[in-house]
Amino acid sequence: MKFTYFVLILALGVTACERRTGQDPALYPNENIRDRQTAFKNIGGDMTLLSKAINTSGAIDINKIKQYADDLSKHAKQPFDFFDEKDKGGKSRPEVWLQRPVFEMERDKFIAAVERFNAAAGSGEIEQIRATFAPVGDSCKSCHDTFKMK
Ligand code: HEC
Numbered sequence: 001m002k003f004t005y006f007v008l009i010l011a012l013g014v015t016a017c018e019r020r021t022g023q024d025p026a027l028y029p030n031e032n033i034r035d036r037q038t039a040f041k042n043i044g045g046d047m048t049l050l051s052k053a054i055n056t057s058g059a060i061d062i063n064k065i066k067q068y069a070d071d072l073s074k075h076a077k078q079p080f081d082f083f084d085e086k087d088k089g090g091k092s093r094p095e096v097w098l099q100r101p102v103f104e105m106e107r108d109k110f111i112a113a114v115e116r117f118n119a120a121a122g123s124g125e126i127e128q129i130r131a132t133f134a135p136v137g138d139s140c141k142s143c144h145d146t147f148k149m150k
Helices: 002-020 031-054 062-075 078-082 100-123 126-147
Strands: none
Touching (some): 031 062, 062 100, 062 126, 100 126
16 A cells, blocks of 8 residues: 555656656757756846837936846856757757857857946946947847857
């Protein structure tokens, strides 16, 4: 009797584990892919908020821009912890691993653009903020063109 309960509990546990990973294992071999996608989504969210705050037809709120720029600079490096050899898949093209030096150059260009933008936001000068925001967006596109699936 006791043994039956034990087996039942074991079976329930296995089912729960399977449900948690409910994605195509060929495309999502491990958690790192989802972690980097979450990190990129956070970056995307920061960019949407920044774009609205910078391109508003109303009054510019410099403090808001500073806050979002700070968030962006905190988030910017996070996805790049999850591109190990074992992390192939997701919406990343194989070129990430085949052209590693180019990928890392795109990453560094992006991080540098974010740092310049964050410094401009800190200065509170709206012209500087506008001038340094565009290159951040360009660096997303430049990397995606080669390394992200459409
Ligand atoms: C150095 C390359 C690189 C840079 C720079 C980069 N990305 Fe990406 N991005 C990728 C790759 C590769 C993926 C695909 C991740 C995956 O699914 O494996 C991706 C995925 C995404 C996703 C989709 C996440 C999801 O799964 O829904 C968003 C949103 C995104 N990036 C936004 C941005 C934004 C906004 C910027 C710039 C502020 C940016 N990225 C800069 C390479 C880059």
